[in-house]
Amino acid sequence: MIPPRQPLIVDSTLREGEQHPGIHWSSSDRLVIAEALDALGVDLIEMPSPAVSAVVADDLRLIAGRGFAARVAAHVRCIPAELQAAVDCGAQILHVYLGSSPQLRLNGHGRDWPRMFELVREAGDVVRRTGVPARFSCEDAFRTPLPDLARIFQVAEDAGFERIGLADTIGVATPDQVRETVAVMRHVLRCDIEFHGHNDSGCAVANTHAAFRAGATHLDTTVLGIGERNGIAPLGDLLARLWLDDRGIGERYRLELLPAIADLVAGLAGIPVPHTACVGSRHAFTHKAGPHVKAVISDPSSYEALPPEVFGRTRRIEVAHRLVGHHAIAHRAEHLGLDLSAEGLRAATQAAKELADRGGLDEIALDALLIERARVERENVHGQLG
């Protein structure tokens, strides 16, 4: 059997992630994050350009020289001297980018297409001369006419770039559009294809997944999705989505490390783990409503897309609320080692709901209620016996 094709993960927490408002990575932050990403098994770690600052150039030397299994890329503008500076700092791959939409050409670099082709060829000269592999990406690709995109990517391929990148820089693409664009590029190019999706309209993971399904080979992520504005596809969310299609993802990446990485980055960035995070969210594996709990107790897969143990998490059942059912109450009583009759459980459920209605139910109150009910039952039995 031919194993399913798997994507390569390009994690940009150290580059795109620092574009998230309020984030400033120290050199030691970068090192611990890179170590964690490498342990998880991401394929590429993207660093900023050494042109950003002297310390960032030192950080690039540090991370690139560390001997990680992940390869270290530097994100550079399409300027030969900048590519060369990244090579001098030890970058193992060059991630070159250039705005291609009418908006970015006009308000950004101000170059026309012929000049842009020249820039790509000049960058290609550095790639060939240094022998460092490189990718060429179009910023704002999804507001760029398809024929223009195909043309500049052909120039890049001919100039020696081994991969092209499609960036949905302002997060406006839809999965349908991504699928179509990747399919067209697949058709006209031989090289690898990367996708980078921003989340401005909430489609980052869906778009990244669509890109993969249409033939993209490299997918961009950051831990927790941090990045410019509201960021890009979160690493944990994308791996969860890919795992659902292909369990082999769990053999390539140490998915059980995802929660710790989410906590690490949240702590260093000074932001919370979003409640929407597929793996890292505090409540991603908590069940609450009565019917859910009943079914999950007999078979977790009835209400769980992702098994918590695969992703380094444990299942939680929340019982101290008025949506509770008597299965959850029975589960809690069993956990406490209490032996309650069916009638006792029903009465305890009723009492819990009444207490919750009055705003007085929490886990301690619920446990107290169950312990009291068990005591009353025991005394009744003793009374009958005596």
Ligand code: HCA
């Ligand atoms: C930006 C650049 C970028 C680059 C992506 C890429 C984007 O901050 O505007 O190199 O493919 O989203 O276009 O992150």
Ligand code: CU
């Ligand atoms: Cu971006």
